[in-house]
Amino acid sequence: MTDSPEDHGSGPGLDLGVPAQPQPPAPKSYRVxxxxxxxxxxxxxxxxxxxxxxxxxxxxxxxxxxxxxxxxxxxxxxxxxxxxxxxxxxxxxxxxxxxxxxxxxxxxxxxxxxxxxxxxxxxxxxxxxxxxxxxxxxxxxxxxxxxxxxxxxxxxxxxxxxxxxxxxxxxxxxxxxxxxxxxxxxxxxxxxxxxxxxxxxxxxxxLRRIPVDLLVDNFRMICGKEGVDAEEDALRLIATAAEGSARDGQSILDQAIAHAGMVDGRAFVQVEQVREMLGLSDRGATRRLFDQILDGDATALLATLAEQETLGVEPVATINALLELIHAVTMAKAGRGAGLERHPEAERAAIAGWAEELSFPVLHRLWQLLLKGHAEVVAAARPQAASEMALLRLIHAATMPDPLELARMIREGGQGAPGGQGGAPAVDGPSAAPAAAAAPLPAPEEAARPVFPPDFAAMVAALLDRFPRLGAEMHDYVSLVRYEPPVLDFRILQPLDADFPRQVAAALKDLTGQSWTVGSTDAPGEPSLREQQVLAREARIAHASAQPVIAAALDAFPGAVVMDPASGQS
CATH class of the missing domain: 3.40.50.300 (P-loop containing nucleotide triphosphate hydrolases)
Known part of the structure; x- marks a missing residue:
């Protein structure tokens, strides 16, 4: 006779004195x-x-x-x-x-x-x-x-x-x-x-990108339910890095909680740890870099960049941080100081000071040059070297006068104009005034302005004449969202080339001699020009068919159709 498993160690009269070992609970799988x-x-x-x-x-x-x-x-x-x-x-x-x-x-x-x-x-x-x-x-x-x-x-x-x-x-x-x-x-x-x-x-x-404030509220709620403490600036940094995506932000928060240290038995997410985890540039270092750019201190700037590289900060992250700072300064100067609450207190004072000190032309020039530098850093085989060259270029641009200032200086006789020594020798005495007045520089408002097509339809007609394929695609498959030369935004109605906006920008520059900003968006726009033509033709045919004589003819001759004289189509 064979004993069953229940007969060993637990049956009556067979107590071996060994307590039953409790089974460990099944591991609970973690859900991100x-x-x-x-x-x-x-x-x-x-x-x-x-x-x-x-x-x-x-x-x-x-x-x-x-x-x-x-x-x-x-x-x-x-x-x-x-x-x-x-x-x-x-x-x-x-x-x-x-x-x-x-x-x-x-x-x-x-x-x-x-x-x-x-x-x-x-x-x-x-x-x-x-x-x-x-x-x-x-x-x-x-x-x-x-x-x-x-x-x-x-x-x-x-x-x-x-x-x-x-x-x-x-x-x-x-x-x-x-x-x-x-x-x-x-x-x-x-x-x-x-x-x-x-x-x-x-x-x-x-579905819209989720604003930073709503993401911060969501992360704060999650931290409360997960028993995690977090600095407000850390949550805001995660929300900014998420770029409007709740899933991305929650994944970053998950990683930040795992990366965080423990305080009183609870995970504590700190802003510096998050910045280190994401490889972002320190805000203090970013402000220091911006000051060095404005001061023209190339030696100090290169030293700060080397320090950031040693800390493991990605060069593109440094450029992005500077872009964000210049944008904040420009918005503050434009009167949109309400958005500064997402910046630390120390940074708000610095932004306000720069907004008072810097002019719009300087800020716009820095922004454009930094955008160009960003593209170079992303594409470069040596990103650190590309970032150094981009910021050194910024140092020289920051101290240059803007075009209006140059025009004013030239109108006033060239005093203080950069490079004036290389021109004709100065003339002293009574003949100087007539010489200066002989060829006055036109005022900026009188300068020739670029001539753009008056509306979107005229622009497409010009493209059809010079670039038939591109013009036909713009005519048939593009919905206009914004036409404010030299800015053009549209929605693509059916799949086109991946670089279609770039092709349009290049063609418009060839047509007008001016650089255009062309973007593809998902925002609703007008019907395409082709759709507008179809709707107009249908309206003309419907109007004609409603006329008593034509309606009677259609009833008398089954199968007859009304032709549109403008297009020759029924």
Whole structure:
């Protein structure tokens, strides 16, 4: 007879005097902050109040679109918003009798299943790994069947811009007229790569970058729940480094907590530790560098740069810190001192002093030269050497007079003008005044101003004449957001070359002789010029068709069409 395991050491009459060893508890897996604090309700979704208000009104008035498109930079809540919409549409309330709501209960079975990612009627697909037409065909086949247990069958497609062109084309018809029980939720970081035919079938929500103050409040709340102490400046530094992304900021905060020391048994996140962790330039060193640039002290500047290199500060971080400081000084001089509260007290006084001392032309020149230096440092094989050369160039530019000052000095006879010794010899005596008056320099306001096309349409016409391909793309696939020469902002309506804005800037410089600032944005703009032409043609045809004589002719001759005399199209 074989004894069972229970017969050894625990059965009656067999006590060996050895106490039973308790089993160690199973290790609890740690969830990173970005996952642990992912928004579970719309109230927890920070920085997107306009979108939440629109969704609330749509649900309240039963005006729900069949397709949603969420776009924005990484980490602002696109996928989380899609899941919250899925919960809002399928929530049945604690009693099981509720309808769609902007405040899902979180306790009913649909809410819990969607939050845990196990609801059979909420299908989440990553378009980055399912890019083909076959993956879309599976969706097209499945939408014909009713949902199993939910009110709506919902398809969440993340990074939808990664779908192939054939996959997009296969989805179009279903996306335009899906069954009543189906909703599509798309998320993308690159909306300009989504075909306009898809965009026109979706209700679009542009999720904004999250302001620094809201991120700081979020990090303070997380630290309180995690039992962590943190300096306010440390949290603000993390929020600034996050660049508007809650997920990036929470990941940096997670790293900062692991990096922090312990005080009274609690982790204590300090600003200097965060700065060291991120490889950022110390603010005191940045102010010292700026003072050395303004003083023209090249020796001290190079010594400070060498010290920063020894501390492990990245050269590009030093340039970024100087750019931020010059921007703060310029904003303070322009009267926007309200933004200075995010700077330490000692820095605010220094910024105010520089704002009083420096002129706008000097600040703008420093900014432009530093931007050029930033590009050089990023592209250089030796970033430290590139940063040294860029800041030495800044030293010489800081002490140069601006063009208006040079013009004034020349009008006053060249006294004190740089390089005056190399010109013609000075003339003393009575003949000096007539000589100076012979060729007066025109006042700055009388100088010739560059001539720009009067409007966007004229600019595109000029491009069509000189650069046909570029002009045609601007005409057909670009939505104007801002035209304030020499600044041009537009939204690209269908995929174009990655460097399309640079090509446009180069062409406009060739046309006008002036440098242009050309940018691509996701902000809404005007219809493209081609769309405007189509709308105008349709309006002309509709107006003509409404005339009694033409309407009677159309009734008398079935199949007849009205031709637009301006375009020759029906």
């Amino acid at each position: 902050l970005a996952r642990a604090y992912r928004p579970q309700t719309f109230a927890e979704l920070i920085g997107q109040e306009a979108m939440v208000r629109t969704l609330a009104n749509a649900i309240r008035r039963d005006r729900l679109p069949h397709a949603f498109l969420m776009t924005g930079v990484r980490g602002v809540g696109k996928t989380s918003t899609a899941r919250l919409i899925a919960k809002a549409l399928n929530c049945v309330g604690p009693d099981g009798q509720g309808g769609p709501t902007i405040d899902p209960c979180g306790v009913c079975e649909p809410c819990k299943a969607i939050a845990e990612g196990r609801h059979i009627d909420v299908v989440e697909m990553d378009a980055a790994s399912h890019t083909g037409v076959d993956d879309v065909r599976e969706i097209i086949e499945a939408v014909r069947y009713a949902s199993v247990s939910a009110r709506f069958k919902i398809y969440i497609i993340d990074e939808v811009h990664m779908l192939s062109r054939n996959a997009f084309n296969a989805l179009l018809k279903t996306l335009e007229e899906p069954p009543e029980h189906v909703k599509f939720l798309f998320a993308t970081t690159e909306v300009n790569k989504v075909p306009i035919t898809v965009l026109s079938r979706c209700q679009r929500f542009d």
